[in-house]
Each structure stands twice: as C-alpha cells, then as structure tokens.
Amino acid sequence: MLKTIAIICSAATLIACSQNPRPAEQCMPTNMPGSYQLQETVSxxxxxxxATVLAQMNTSAKLDKIIEVRTQVVSGTNYAITFQLDNGEVWHTIVWRDLKGNYKMTQPASKTPFQPLCAK
Incomplete structure (x- = not known):
C-alpha cells in the first residue's frame, strides 16, 4: 500500500513539473563575452x-535619427541599429562589418523590435 502511494506521489510530482516549463529569458544578456553591448555614442x-541599409530600402523617407546602436564583436563587428525615418516609422536592422571594412546587411530592416538588453 505504501509503495503504491509513493509511486502515485512521484508520478504526480513529475507531471506537475512538466506542465510548468521555465519561462524564456525576457532580455538579452550583456555580461558575457560575445554579447551585444549598448553604444553610448554613434560611431x-x-x-x-x-547608410548601407538605407541605400537598399524602398522608401522616399529620409533618416530622422538613430535611436540605438548595439555592437557585437564577431570576426568583425555586428551593428544592431534602431532608427527612425522622417515619416515617424521606427526600423531595426543588423549589419556586419568584416575585418576589411566591408558592410553587409545580415538582418533586413524590420519593424519588429530587438529583444531588450538585460540590466547590468
């Protein structure tokens, strides 16, 4: 009888744990090597x-301001840039600069925001 109760309790515990998965991380860590870092000034x-991205966008709107730049060192540098056009639209893009100084858009401009950075 005790063996049956122990088996039922164990099974109930396993079922309860499997129904409550850990929530996904809500922010992008910045305290690890290779993670994105917020830039205080726009380089x-x-x-x-x-400019590489704007030249490829199909819009007559002009750049109003750069809102945020994040960088990540990866055999060159990734630039995650949030910017606003003069029509009020806010866009997000990622551009890779290789070690020779060539730029390539790796994530086309999108209105989907980047995941927020974690507080330090």
Whole structure:
C-alpha cells in the first residue's frame, strides 16, 4: 500500500513539473563575452552601416535619427541599429562589418523590435 502511494506521489510530482516549463529569458544578456553591448555614442562605422541599409530600402523617407546602436564583436563587428525615418516609422536592422571594412546587411530592416538588453 505504501509503495503504491509513493509511486502515485512521484508520478504526480513529475507531471506537475512538466506542465510548468521555465519561462524564456525576457532580455538579452550583456555580461558575457560575445554579447551585444549598448553604444553610448554613434560611431562613424555605425553610421556607415546604416547608410548601407538605407541605400537598399524602398522608401522616399529620409533618416530622422538613430535611436540605438548595439555592437557585437564577431570576426568583425555586428551593428544592431534602431532608427527612425522622417515619416515617424521606427526600423531595426543588423549589419556586419568584416575585418576589411566591408558592410553587409545580415538582418533586413524590420519593424519588429530587438529583444531588450538585460540590466547590468
């Protein structure tokens, strides 16, 4: 009888644990090597990265402002850029700059925001 109760309790515990998976992380960590880092100022390289994107966008709107730049060092540099056009639209894109200084858009401009960075 005790053996049956123990088996039922164990099974109930396993079922309860499997129904409550851990929630997905809600922010992007910044305290690990290779993670994105928020840039305090917009570098000339980030401006050139965005110019690469703007040249490929099918819009007559012009750049109003760069809202945020994040960088990630990866055999060159990834620039995750959030920017606003003069029509009020906010866009997000990622551009890779290789070690020779060539720029390539790796994530086309999208209105889907980046995952927020975790507080330090």
């Amino acid at each position: 000339p390289e980030a401006q050139q990265a965005l």
